[in-house]
Amino acid sequence: MLRFASLASGSGGNCLIAEVRASAGATRVLIDCGLKLTETERRLERLGVAPAAVTGILVTHEHGDHASGVFDFAAAHRVAVYLTHGTLAAMRQEGKVTDGVRIVIVDGRQSVAVGDIQVHPFTVPHDSREPVQYVVSDGASRLGVLTDIGTPTAHVAACLARCDALVLECNHDLDMLWSGAYPKWLKQRIAGPFGHLDNGGAEQLLAALDRSRLRHVIAAHLSQQNNRPELARAALARAMGCEADWIGLATQDEGFGWREA
Numbered sequence: 001m002l003r004f005a006s007l008a009s010g011s012g013g014n015c016l017i018a019e020v021r022a023s024a025g026a027t028r029v030l031i032d033c034g035l036k037l038t039e040t041e042r043r044l045e046r047l048g049v050a051p052a053a054v055t056g057i058l059v060t061h062e063h064g065d066h067a068s069g070v071f072d073f074a075a076a077h078r079v080a081v082y083l084t085h086g087t088l089a090a091m092r093q094e095g096k097v098t099d100g101v102r103i104v105i106v107d108g109r110q111s112v113a114v115g116d117i118q119v120h121p122f123t124v125p126h127d128s129r130e131p132v133q134y135v136v137s138d139g140a141s142r143l144g145v146l147t148d149i150g151t152p153t154a155h156v157a158a159c160l161a162r163c164d165a166l167v168l169e170c171n172h173d174l175d176m177l178w179s180g181a182y183p184k185w186l187k188q189r190i191a192g193p194f195g196h197l198d199n200g201g202a203e204q205l206l207a208a209l210d211r212s213r214l215r216h217v218i219a220a221h222l223s224q225q226n227n228r229p230e231l232a233r234a235a236l237a238r239a240m241g242c243e244a245d246w247i248g249l250a251t252q253d254e255g256f257g258w259r260e261a
């Protein structure tokens with residue numbers, strides 16, 4: 001059985017947990033860890049997970065809201081870190097890599113097994129060194145996680161096809177972004193082809209997917225300044241042809257609770 005939950009989602013820090021239980025025990029991975037060590041531990045315990053029970057951390061890219069807590073947590077709890085060559089190089093350059101932590105290099109074109117979890121990385125357009133996002137599976141159900149992508153692509157749509165659950169970036173509403181207080185350069189970066197996915201882009205991508213197995217769709221990585229939950233939910237609901245309240249929401253303070261894929 002594959003289940004998943006979010007510890008936090010947004011520019012203040014991102015962390016998601018996926019768990020597969022099998023006869024030999026449970027495998028648990030974090031996807032990103034952009035929270036301080038004590039906060040990650042607190043939020044895991046809120047979900048009923050002992051920090052030492054985490055098997056590995058899958059890192060999408062080096063930006064602080066996704067990776068600032070990775071090596072602190074890994075060193076404290078003897079957890080392996082999975083990341084691309086480019087992400088590792090960027091984190092080394094920034095002094096964010098702790099000696100003694102087990103590191104596994106991820107190839108964006110090749111799957112890897114972490115215990116009983118099958119991990120399928122895929123490349124995305126984003127302004128970082130070598131970013132990837134992930135689909136994780138127990139062999140029967142598939143969870144797709146997509147945050148921090150500038151432009152929907154056919155490759156991404158193919159990788160996310162026939163997922164049972166999808167956590168999808170809805171970073172901003174374009175009108176709110178362009179009329180807001182951010183400086184012009186930051187607006188251009190966020191809305192650019194290597195920035196973040198707006199509500200309309202998320203709707204476009206979701207509509208292009210094979211959605212035949214989707215039972216969970218969750219709007220994630222919402223900007224607190226440039227988006228509103230009702231706008232993000234409405235966009236994804238249009239793509240799904242469902243009521244807006246069926247769409248889940250990942251928040252900065254609470255993430256979301258356990259769901260079974």
